[in-house]
Amino acid sequence: MTKTIAVVNQKGGVGKTTTTLNLATAFSTIGKKILVIDFDPQGNATTGLGFTEKKSIVGSYETLIGEVDPQYAYHRTLIPNLYLMPASLHLSGAEIELVGLQNREKLLATVIKKIHLFDYIFIDCPPSLGLLTLNALVAADQVLVPLQCEFYALEGLSQILYTLGQVRKTFNSRLTLQGVVLTMFDSRSSLSTQVAHDVRYHLKDKVYETKIPRNVRVAEAPSFGKPAVVYDYRCSGSQAYLQLAREILTQEGKLAA
Numbered sequence: 001m002t003k004t005i006a007v008v009n010q011k012g013g014v015g016k017t018t019t020t021l022n023l024a025t026a027f028s029t030i031g032k033k034i035l036v037i038d039f040d041p042q043g044n045a046t047t048g049l050g051f052t053e054k055k056s057i058v059g060s061y062e063t064l065i066g067e068v069d070p071q072y073a074y075h076r077t078l079i080p081n082l083y084l085m086p087a088s089l090h091l092s093g094a095e096i097e098l099v100g101l102q103n104r105e106k107l108l109a110t111v112i113k114k115i116h117l118f119d120y121i122f123i124d125c126p127p128s129l130g131l132l133t134l135n136a137l138v139a140a141d142q143v144l145v146p147l148q149c150e151f152y153a154l155e156g157l158s159q160i161l162y163t164l165g166q167v168r169k170t171f172n173s174r175l176t177l178q179g180v181v182l183t184m185f186d187s188r189s190s191l192s193t194q195v196a197h198d199v200r201y202h203l204k205d206k207v208y209e210t211k212i213p214r215n216v217r218v219a220e221a222p223s224f225g226k227p228a229v230v231y232d233y234r235c236s237g238s239q240a241y242l243q244l245a246r247e248i249l250t251q252e253g254k255l256a257a
């Protein structure tokens with residue numbers, strides 16, 4: 001059975017793409033077969049996996065509009081067991097183009113139902129709760145929320161939880177919150193610590209124990225077309241992502257505690 005995880009936060013720059021790529025890579029190293037769907041017109045997950053030619057590439061947009069069969073819309077990456085359905089340049093127009101279509105919120109779910117090869121599918125979402133993110137939520141089994149410990153974080157989080165509830169009621173009753181992961185955490189900042197405390201107070205064990213620290217090697221990795229866990233396996237950010245992968249798989253009963 002494939003498990004589909006949408007990585008969602010309408011706030012920009014909170015670590016969605018970084019979390020998608022590093023977690024996906026960490027899962028692939030333990031032999032899981034993984035597909036990353038780049039569903040953000042910015043195409044950062046595509047670039048971050050070393051795909052730079054976005055004009056001619058076939059990916060999520062082409063399969064979403066039915067132009068290409070899903071099996072031809074994903075590509076092997078340099079990482080064994082990790083495949084990418086990239087964001088081509090055309091995805092930028094999708095939010096507007098899709099508005100007029102019937103079943104516009106179910107297009108990605110229909111695509112994903114035709115893909116059977118993978119243990120996990122990660123969907124890297126854009127920084128909005130628009131039609132693309134709605135498609136991801138309708139297609140997903142679980143939602144993973146990367147959260148940067150800043151002043152507005154809790155406000156943003158309640159908006160995501162509200163949307164999740166609405167999608168569950170209307171389109172996708174199996175959708176659950178997998179968890180919240182605290183990103184770019186700075187233990188020296190009292191604001192970081194306070195926000196982390198508040199998020200845990202509200203969401204209890206839905207917040208992962210593992211926090212991802214701010215780490216310069218993690219920020220450098222995309223410019224080399226590699227996830228941090230491949231670029232520098234030993235750095236604190238990579239180690240945290242590997243630990244997060246263990247925590248999630250342990251929670252799912254797929255690894256011994």
Ligand code: ATP
Nearest residue numbers: 012013014015016017018127184213214215218219
């Ligand atoms: P967007 O909303 O634009 O899609 P995002 O939520 O996907 O952004 P990322 O692109 O993953 O966020 O991260 C934003 C920036 O922060 C990037 O430049 C990334 O390299 C950097 N970054 C992410 N995580 C870390 C970290 N743990 N330490 C240092 N820099 C990080």
Ligand code: MG
Nearest residue numbers: 016017040044
């Ligand atoms: Mg991103």
